[in-house]
Amino acid sequence: MQANADIDTSATLTERQKAVLDAALRLLVEEGDNLTMTAVARRASCSKETLYKWFGDRDGLLTATVQWQASKVRVVPVDGEKLDLASLTASLEGFASDWLKVISSDTSIALNRVAVGHAGSGKDDLGAIVLENGRFALARRLKPVLEAGKQAGFLDFTDAETAFRTFFGLVARDVQIRLLLGDRLESTEAAIGGDAARATQQFLALYGAKTGPQGL
Amino acid sequence: MQANADIDTSATLTERQKAVLDAALRLLVEEGDNLTMTAVARRASCSKETLYKWFGDRDGLLTATVQWQASKVRVVPVDGEKLDLASLTASLEGFASDWLKVISSDTSIALNRVAVGHAGSGKDDLGAIVLENGRFALARRLKPVLEAGKQAGFLDFTDAETAFRTFFGLVARDVQIRLLLGDRLESTEAAIGGDAARATQQFLALYGAKTGPQGL
DNA sequence: CCAAGGGCGTACCGTACGTTACGGTTCGGC
DNA sequence: GCCGAACCGTAACGTACGGTACGCCCTTGG
Structure with missing residues (x-):
């Protein structure tokens, strides 16, 4: 897919979808790239049809997962007021x-x-x-x-x-x-x-x- | 992992086998990990059966390819005689x-x-x-x-x-x-x-x- | 000249997995 | 209570690919 890669994501995500992505993330850590859609569905207790409806295809699920993890580590900007x-x-x-x-x-x-x-x-x-x-x-x-x-x-x-x-x-x-x-x-x-x-x-x-x- | 990883290979390799591994290496550079045995066989102008006979399975071919490339960059040890x-x-x-x-x-x-x-x-x-x-x-x-x-x-x-x-x-x-x-x-x-x-x-x-x- | 064997090309098998389809269940709205 | 939508679970389909079997050619040696 053409990958807009930055905008939009992590907004417009329901709690359920976030939970699914968390499950996918956990599975990704355990299994590496050879995780299957079936495994994700089973782990997340959702149906494969839902996965495809929400994320399009396997690559869509992967990019959504990566972006979801990325959105979680938004950090606070350091305030540079003290100069010693x-x-x-x-x-x-x-x-x-x-x-x-x-x-x-x-x-x-x-x-x-x-x-x-x-x-x-x-x-x-x-x-x-x-x-x-x-x-x-x-x-x-x-x-x-x-x-x-x-x-x-x-x-x-x-x-x-x-x-x-x-x-x-x-x-x-x-x-x-x-x-x-x-x-x-x-x-x-x-x-x-x-x-x-x-x-x-x-x-x-x-x-x-x-x-x-x-x-x- | 202890990985003997060095010995044995690159000896006991016929010229033809080296040529096959070179072809596999070139294909690896072009295609990444999703190279197929069929593609390697076609590129190397050899049969799949030969690939399996020589390298066992896909992983065997891959490790042989990596070791073959590694064996090519044997470098001369630096002689540290000048000290300025x-x-x-x-x-x-x-x-x-x-x-x-x-x-x-x-x-x-x-x-x-x-x-x-x-x-x-x-x-x-x-x-x-x-x-x-x-x-x-x-x-x-x-x-x-x-x-x-x-x-x-x-x-x-x-x-x-x-x-x-x-x-x-x-x-x-x-x-x-x-x-x-x-x-x-x-x-x-x-x-x-x-x-x-x-x-x-x-x-x-x-x-x-x-x-x-x-x-x- | 002939037999044997190594190797090429190709057809084939089995399986894993992405993707789709479908029946059953829950839930919010009327 | 009823309807439709969303979703779950699972079965089914298609394909790609790892791995194997087989026929043919070409070389080598007797």
């Missing part, structure tokens, strides 16, 4: 920690797996949806923080996109690809916190302004 | 550039896609094979260089694995996941070179020894 270095550091660490938790979660792994698989034979735009609500959403939320840090004199960069991508790399490293490829990689709360702190310190070492906020 | 900073930098840049070229290549993307897809429903160990010949092989090749740099006094780190993962993150950033998810992301030769240089400089900024080789 400690709060900037804490904010960056928070982003890093949240991101590591997200990409380590079962549902994220499952969703990324199916999206990657579908990106190969481009029938739908699952990849675009996941990308839009994952990596690009993160960039949209983080960049204002980076800009605020720059304005406050704590950060020094010319291109926010480049700075963001560096931060992204320092945080994620090889975690996501290893998890997607099936590597066990225990991610304890403490380890994630440590990695987030390390990534933040490294980022500050690279992009921290030489002169403090009172400089220049 | 320029050669270390050049070596790191070379690794970064090579790695970016690899993960941007069509065949790598296709192989990772199918491996990620199969990692979901763990029938075979495609994920382990790809991981073993990709990210872990890179680590094995790079770590001696890092250790040599440390011995020579140019680098300062306690854990080579951690240092490697940082370098990995600085080089790859969001490139691989974006490509896997279908994001267009033109990778010109020049851009890759620039990114490799930037990642190397950032890595040296983080892990370069404060004191030079003559220090302490």
Whole structure:
């Protein structure tokens, strides 16, 4: 289907439909891409006819499921009012920690797996949806923080996109690809916190302004 | 998963079999995971019966194809005899550039896609094979260089694995996941070179020894 | 020259699954 | 109480594809 991919969804969804999509999501996490319409219907205690009436076909159900999950992680925009270095550091660490938790979660792994698989034979735009609500959403939320840090004199960069991508790399490293490829990689709360702190310190070492906020 | 994944294959392969696997590989790049045995047979101008006799079943063909591709990128180990900073930098840049070229290549993307897809429903160990010949092989090749740099006094780190993962993150950033998810992301030769240089400089900024080789 | 075997092409089988159709049940409105 | 709509459960259909069987060709060796 041609995939409008963003608008409209998650509104105009009845509670029952949300429940069905939740069931599909759970099944997706358990079974991967080889979930059948019958299994979804059985799990959701609904009829296949209803599935087809609501979502068109299998791809429609999949994209609806992915969008439904995406709509659930709408986050509050960070208000950048406090400008001291400690709060900037804490904010960056928070982003890093949240991101590591997200990409380590079962549902994220499952969703990324199916999206990657579908990106190969481009029938739908699952990849675009996941990308839009994952990596690009993160960039949209983080960049204002980076800009605020720059304005406050704590950060020094010319291109926010480049700075963001560096931060992204320092945080994620090889975690996501290893998890997607099936590597066990225990991610304890403490380890994630440590990695987030390390990534933040490294980022500050690279992009921290030489002169403090009172400089220049 | 322990995944022997390396031994035995690529030996005991007749030229004809290699040609068949090349055909399968090409088809995998074009079609993704939804390639059929019939299509492979047609492309390779062989019979399905031959495919089954040689490779057992579809999964066998797939793993043989992945291993065949992996066996083709056996690289020469770097001899770390020259110890000046320029050669270390050049070596790191070379690794970064090579790695970016690899993960941007069509065949790598296709192989990772199918491996990620199969990692979901763990029938075979495609994920382990790809991981073993990709990210872990890179680590094995790079770590001696890092250790040599440390011995020579140019680098300062306690854990080579951690240092490697940082370098990995600085080089790859969001490139691989974006490509896997279908994001267009033109990778010109020049851009890759620039990114490799930037990642190397950032890595040296983080892990370069404060004191030079003559220090302490 | 002939027999054997490896391999090509193709027809065929079984099954899994997407998709559709249909009878039975619940529920809101009159 | 009755009607229609929405929905559940399930049976049925069509197809795609993994896997197998068989006939033919071509080469090799005696």
